Amino acid sequence: MSMNVIETSGLAKRYGRTWALRECTLAVPAGHVAALVGPNGAGKTTLLNLAVGLAAPTAGLVTVLGGRPPGSPAALDGIAFVAQDTPLYKNLSAGDMLHLTRNLNRRFDREYAQTRLAELGIPLNRKAGRLSGGQQAQLALTLALARRPKLLVLDEPVAMLDPVARHDFMATVLTAMADDGVSVVLSSHVLAELERVADYLILLSRGRVQVAGEVDGLLATHRVLTGPAAEAGDYAERLSVVHARRGEAQAHLLVRATAADPVPPGWEAHPVGLEELALAYLREPGAAALPGPARARALPLETGPLETGEPSEVTR
Amino acid sequence: MSPLYSDQHLRVSDAERQAVTDRLAEHFAAGRLDPAEFDDRVGRAMSAKIRADLSGLFAGLPETGAPAAPELARGGGGTPGDAPRGTGSPIEFRLDAASGVPTYLQLVHQVEHALRLGYLKPGDQLPKVRDVVASLAINPNTVLKAYKELETKGLTAGRPGQGTFIQATLSQVALPELTGLRKTLLGWLTTADGAGLDQDGIVALFTSALRDFYERRSGSRTRGGAASGETEGVA
């Protein structure tokens, strides 16, 4: 599958006088688990609402599933959305929710849904409001997956779940991806478990996209250089530093560089994990690493922010 | 119990049909199939649309190169709650989330480790991708990446419609070589100790050098050129 499940161009959304999202340009490929990460209020829910057609853009364009408008019949058919706090009709039983979802959609794998709920130990005659948080989340997920969507969109799906429920939830999502090729876009503000799960990362901060790209590519093009704090300032000129942390004698610079790039003498280079990378960017609102369309230019050496809050150029 | 989300309905590609046909040809050449059966099975293979069509084409035929291979049950889904034996793989993966090692590498290492210790023998099947995903809650692409890495290393081979199978063992290093390496290592350790490095320092230095060595080697493998030289100062 080479289509993009979500594409945006200059997408922006304003509520009243506040811009929830600005200049958002993304191309999320199919066949991935794309994690949408950012602090609260960064615009994650806004972006997802725009993608599933629950909100309309103030400016810019958004299309889904290879160029279709969100909210169009084809988009509604192919995308299953589980909003924050898993909205379900609380006074309807699980069986009623199944029947309801079946009636509202063209495709519904009733057998899968019933088998899955039986596996999970969710009785069909219990009201949805009386299920535990984990069970409600699993019910909502089961309904979404039974629609056999091409894209599954989850807004902070595991925020309220205990660790076991979280694990089971994500296992269900990822198994569906393995079996059926469903693409997944999920938002989270918990970084720790993302590395196992996500292979595409979108970092949102204050309504703007800071980072968007495949995780493998991002991790391959960033390193932490550790060396004497005194020299850190000099190298900042020549390296493209995303974030720096300094002690009295030692400094860590998270830089955009690959394994083939030279390490300054006396410095050590370490690979970077996803959590560390995400945190570093989130701490530097001015830094950004957007892949954009492929460019022919080589990586220019440039000044990056060094705890002075100066914005850096977005180039590669 | 109907299979949950089984892959039997997925379409097969030309490459997969061709691979199946090739293997049938091997069995025919070995004399296990007579011409009529061979024609019949190849015909079914070439006209197969979905994976379910390919199952049963190797009925009665042993796996090549593994006369004592364990039973490989075609358990697509099975009953939930079954012991992992039901899926047909001798090993089960685990994940150490805090180790800092990328997930796919952990899987690769576990396979290699299992091979070394004898849990896995050539002809054994690795756990199915969806089973790994279901039990560890990791991205399927990660598992695929690990399996691809193993294939690149030559340790495994994927069989369309069946799974991924071990096809080689890890290269064994001969005993005299091992003895020589050990002696060199002890010599280096004496030098390091004499320079004032304590145990943790030695481990840190060794780990970092090991990592750099493999990074550069895989880098030069993909780039085809020598990485630039590096001056390693004493920390």
Added chain:
Amino acid sequence: MTALTMPARAEQDASPRPVPWRRMAWVTWRQHRTALTGAAALLGALAVLLWIVGLQVHHAYAAAAACRPAGSVICYGMFGSFNVMDGFLANGVILQVVPALIGAFVGAPVLAREMETGTFRYAWTQGFGRRRWTLAKLVLLAVAVTAAAGLFTLLMSWYYRPYFAAGNPTPQTPLFPGLFALRGVAFAAWTLAAFAIGALAGMLIRRVVPAIAATLAVYAALAFATGLYLREHYLTPLLTSNPNVPGSAWIISQQWYTKGGQPASPSALNQVLQQASPQIAGKGGIPKAPDVTQYLMQHGYVQWTSYQPASRFWPFQWIEGGWLLALSVLLIAATVWLVRRRAT
């Protein structure tokens, strides 16, 4: 990196077949069965009450009509007691709130509850599509409440028939505001309008309880405005100077005018009456109204009555039903339009 494929090329792929409309029947029933059964229970309970009391009313009327000799004081008295029987339902005010209740409790929660509980995030991302979903629900519910109200009207018409019957010496006017809206098509039309107001209120206010309150308030205002001002003017009222206006007519206004065409003030009239013969002025007895009227007319005063005749009952019913239907359609269309337009 995948190249961007903007702008949208949605036309190239065929849209999937829309989910059939009939699926919404179960959806609507299951989600609103509490409200619908509540409305049915209300109507049912009232129906039982109407049936029981109605039988008594009909018997009393039949007895009074069978009373001989007709026109005697005793028989007249029977009619009199019949007419004041059961004041509770007689002036129809109690039953006037039924459309408001049904409309508010069935109509307002349809959208208000979805918005309040956030379940619209589920409902409007399903394959059915939010516009069709809203339209199907509102139309189905509207038809259901209107039909129920229509059936109930039959029972009410039966109940009130003796009050309007020809044999009744002092019949009620069919256009009496309290009772007009309960008979013919008006009751069903008011129920429909209340439902439509409720639906729109629910979408605008987005909280169930305030939406219900707003629906009741708007309905009350509309009902009062119609009964007090609007209905009088559906057709131009007839004017007559004849003092004998039929009892079944709906008198809108009556006014004495002087010979010169000026409205006569009550004090002027009183002055005139003072000079009247003691019989009329009230000494030693209550002046009979026809005598007063006769006297004033003899002295050149004219009483102009503007009224609507009873024969205009059905034309008025159609007019009222018509504009209420148009209003309901408009409100429901506005609701659907709002649903379509509304961002989170």
